[in-house]
Amino acid sequence: MSTTVDKSGPRVRDMFGEIAGRYDFLNHLLSLNIDRYWRWRTVRIVPPAPGAKILDLCTGTGDLALAYHRAAGGKAQIIGADFCYQMLDIARQKAAKAGAGQSITFIEADAQQVPLDDNRFEIVCAAFGLRNVADTDAGLAEMTRVCAPGGQVAVLEFSTPDRQPFKFIYSWYFRHVLPRIGQLFSRSAAGAYNYLPASVGEFPQGEQLAARMRAAGLTDVTHRGLTLGIATLYVGTKRPEIRGQ
Numbered sequence: 001m002s003t004t005v006d007k008s009g010p011r012v013r014d015m016f017g018e019i020a021g022r023y024d025f026l027n028h029l030l031s032l033n034i035d036r037y038w039r040w041r042t043v044r045i046v047p048p049a050p051g052a053k054i055l056d057l058c059t060g061t062g063d064l065a066l067a068y069h070r071a072a073g074g075k076a077q078i079i080g081a082d083f084c085y086q087m088l089d090i091a092r093q094k095a096a097k098a099g100a101g102q103s104i105t106f107i108e109a110d111a112q113q114v115p116l117d118d119n120r121f122e123i124v125c126a127a128f129g130l131r132n133v134a135d136t137d138a139g140l141a142e143m144t145r146v147c148a149p150g151g152q153v154a155v156l157e158f159s160t161p162d163r164q165p166f167k168f169i170y171s172w173y174f175r176h177v178l179p180r181i182g183q184l185f186s187r188s189a190a191g192a193y194n195y196l197p198a199s200v201g202e203f204p205q206g207e208q209l210a211a212r213m214r215a216a217g218l219t220d221v222t223h224r225g226l227t228l229g230i231a232t233l234y235v236g237t238k239r240p241e242i243r244g245q
Ligand SMILES: C[S@@+](CC[C@H](N)C(=O)[O-])C[C@H]1O[C@@H](n2cnc3c(N)ncnc32)[C@H](O)[C@@H]1O
Pocket: 009, 012, 013, 016, 027, 057, 058, 059, 060, 061, 062, 063, 064, 081, 082, 083, 084, 087, 109, 110, 111, 112, 126, 127, 128, 129, 132, 133, 134
């Protein structure tokens, strides 16, 4: 797929490093707090078993990892991975404050080359992260590789609503209002809040992303729109190992 948005690692890492301190505030403001609901839905649609091993890739400030910690009653073993240390610093502080310091470990890692063993996690997830990874297929391949046979891969990502008149109203907000508010509060030199609609606009969605997940080796891939299609949750299963053959 041809791409015009610059998603080179250093650019994306610097951009998130620059806005890390304002990231949570702006996330909740610009989504009117609906982002919390999307992560809440994710952990309910892909629930953790007691003691589950979970990897949250592109964890950022750790909100999905923390949602899984709460959903598992503190009993999951969670790794949050991201290549931006400024985001991870905030994630670590939030986990310590939430009493999750023992059950969540944060590591600095690129989603395209995850330094973790094959077949290790029952749940591998990424919220609003995969879109930023330079090579989507490499990210999906890594998510699938580290997922245990029979485990689930969940991708929560922005999408474009397809029903009028909401599509028109939301597109106007997303392209014209959100970047201005984001820029005002973040003062991002890298234009992080112009990057957001641009990157969503060219990222595969719906069946297109589902097909890429199947190509990565996942089965039973489903996708469901959340909040009139502003976000979509994609879920796939790694084929269980067939023994005795
Ligand atoms: C929009 S934030 C999402 C953070 C968090 N998952 C959430 O739900 O709010 C995207 C995150 O992906 C990270 N990221 C982007 N590309 C990455 C890559 N190739 N490897 C690891 N992390 C990456 C960024 O550093 C950033 O923290």
